Amino acid sequence: MENIYLELGLTPDELDILDEPRRILAVHFPVQMDSGKTKMFIGYRVQFNDARGPTKGGIRFHPELTLEDVKKLAFLMAIKCAVVDIPFGGAKGGIVVNPRELSHRELEAMTRSYIRAIHEFIGPHKDIPAPDVYTDYKIMAWILDEYERSTGMHTPAVVTGKPVPLGGNWARDISTSLGGVFVLEQAVKALKKKETTIVIQGFGNVGLHAALELASRGYRIIGVSDSKGGIYLEDGLDVNRVVEHKKKTGKVADFEGAENISNEELLTLECDVLIPAALSDQITENNADDIKADIVLELANAPVNYIADKILYERGVTIIPDILANSGGVVGSYFEWIQNLTNDYWPTQKFIGRLDEIMTRSFYDVYNLSKKDGSSMRRASYKLAVHRILEAERLRGNLD
Ligand code: NAD
Numbered sequence: 277m278e279n280i281y282l283e284l285g286l287t288p289d290e291l292d293i294l295d296e297p298r299r300i301l302a303v304h305f306p307v308q309m310d311s312g313k314t315k316m317f318i319g320y321r322v323q324f325n326d327a328r329g330p331t332k333g334g335i336r337f338h339p340e341l342t343l344e345d346v347k348k349l350a351f352l353m354a355i356k357c358a359v360v361d362i363p364f365g366g367a368k369g370g371i372v373v374n375p376r377e378l379s380h381r382e383l384e385a386m387t388r389s390y391i392r393a394i395h396e397f398i399g400p401h402k403d404i405p406a407p408d409v410y411t412d413y414k415i416m417a418w419i420l421d422e423y424e425r426s427t428g429m430h431t432p433a434v435v436t437g438k439p440v441p442l443g444g445n446w447a448r449d450i451s452t453s454l455g456g457v458f459v460l461e462q463a464v465k466a467l468k469k470k471e472t473t474i475v476i477q478g479f480g481n482v483g484l485h486a487a488l489e490l491a492s493r494g495y496r497i498i499g500v501s502d503s504k505g506g507i508y509l510e511d512g513l514d515v516n517r518v519v520e521h522k523k524k525t526g527k528v529a530d531f532e533g534a535e536n537i538s539n540e541e542l543l544t545l546e547c548d549v550l551i552p553a554a555l556s557d558q559i560t561e562n563n564a565d566d567i568k569a570d571i572v573l574e575l576a577n578a579p580v581n582y583i584a585d586k587i588l589y590e591r592g593v594t595i596i597p598d599i600l601a602n603s604g605g606v607v608g609s610y611f612e613w614i615q616n617l618t619n620d621y622w623p624t625q626k627f628i629g630r631l632d633e634i635m636t637r638s639f640y641d642v643y644n645l646s647k648k649d650g651s652s653m654r655r656a657s658y659k660l661a662v663h664r665i666l667e668a669e670r671l672r673g674n675l676d
Contacts (some may be wrong), residue, residue, distance in 0.1 A: 445608055477558060477571070488516070
C-alpha cells in the first residue's frame with residue numbers, strides 16, 4: 277500500500293485517512309468438534325473504508341491467514357469497488373483454519389459460530405461478506421441463515437455468492453470472466469487491433485469461462501493451460517472440445533491435434549492477448565522480456581509482479597490491471613445485493629447489459645486517465661480509485 281500512496285503523491289492528511297482500516301475485528305470463538313471437545317478458533321473481519329458505501333469483501337478460510345493479509349485484501353477491495361464506481365467500500369475477513377481437516381458438520385458449526393461472533397459488525401447496509409479462498413455458496417447459505425437467526429428477519433442482502441434459491445446470482449460463476457471480456461473488447465477497439473489471438477493461463481472457473489466467452493465472440497484461442505501443462509494450436513482451439521477433454525481426463529494436455537507445451541512456454545507464446553487466470557507472480561523479471569503479447573489482461577490477482585510491470589510498461593505492453601480486469605465478480609455481487617434489497621430479480625439480458633455498461637465505462641475512465649497522465653493503466657486505476665475514496669471523505673467533512 278505504501279508504494280502506491282508514495283507514487284500518487286498523497287498529502288499527509290490524505291495518507292492519514294488511508295493508512296489504516298476504519299475498523300478491525302478479531303474474534304476468538306468456540307466450536308464443538310466431532311470428538312465432543314470444544315476448540316477455539318481465531319477469525320477476523322476488517323472494514324477498510326466505508327466513505328462510499330457499506331463495505332464488501334470475501335471471507336477466506338486458510339491456515340496461514342494473518343491480520344496483515346486481511347488488511348491488505350480489504351484495501352484492495354476498497355480500491356476495486358472504487359475503480360468500477362460501485363457504492364461499496366472494501367472489507368475482508370476469514371478464519372485461521374485448514375477447512376480440509378474439518379468434517380462437514382464441524383465446518384458448518386465453525387462458520388455459524390464465527391457469524392455469531394461478528395454478526396453485529398456485518399449487515400446489508402454495513403458490511404456484506406462473499407466467498408473467497410476455500411469458501412463457497414454453501415458456506416454463504418449458512419452465513420445467511422445464522423445472520424437471520426440473530427436478527428429475526430429475512431435479510432438476503434447480508435451476503436452475496438449464495439445459492440440461487442436463497443436470492444443468489446445465477447451468473448456467479450461467469451461474472452468475473454464476462455466482466456474481463458467486456459473490458460478486453462474495449463481495449464481491442466481502443467488499441468485498434470484487428471487480428472486477435474489469445475493465450476490463457478489457467479483453465480479453472482475464470483480461465484475456462486473466459487475462453488468459452490471469447491471463442492463464442494470469434495476470438496482465436498491458440499493456447500491454454502492448467503496446473504498439469506499447456507496446449508498450443510496456431511489455427512485456434514475448439515474450446516468446447518477442450519472443456520470436454522478436460523472433464524474426461526482432468527487436464528487440458530494431450531488434446532488431439534494440439535501440441536503439448538509447458539506453462540513457461542505458454543506464457544511466452546507469440547500472441548496478441550495474454551490472459552493470466554491462475555496464480556499470482558507468474559510474470560516476473562525472469563520472463564517479462566520474453567512476453568510477446570501486446571495486451572495482458574490480468575484475470576488472476578497480481579499475476580505480474582512489481583518489477584515485471586515496469587519492464588512490460590517500458591516495452592509498450594498494455595496491462596489491464598487485476599483491480600479493473602477481474603472486477604466483474606464484485607459488480608455481479610453488487611447486482612445480487614440490489615436485487616435482494618429491491619426484491620426485483622432481473623432478466624438475464626438486463627444483468628449482462630448492465631455489467632457491460634459498467635465495465636465499458638470503467639475501462640474508458642482508466643484508459644483515458646492513463647493517456648492523460650502518460651502512465652500505466654495500473655497507476656491510473658489506483659489514482660482514480662484513491663481520488664474517488666478521498667472525494668467521499670472530503671464531502672463527509674473528514675478531510676479539508
Ligand atoms: P480455480 O481454482 O477455479 O482455477 C485455477 C486454475 O489455474 C486451474 O485450472 C488450475 O489447474 C490452474 N493452475 C494452477 N497452477 C497453475 C500453473 N502453475 N500454471 C497454469 N495453470 C495453473 O480458480 P479461479 O476461481 O478460476 O481463480 C483464478 C484466479 O482468478 C485467482 O488468482 C483468483 O484469485 C482470481 N480471481 C477469481 C475470481 C472468481 O470470481 N473466481 C474473482 C477475482 C479474481
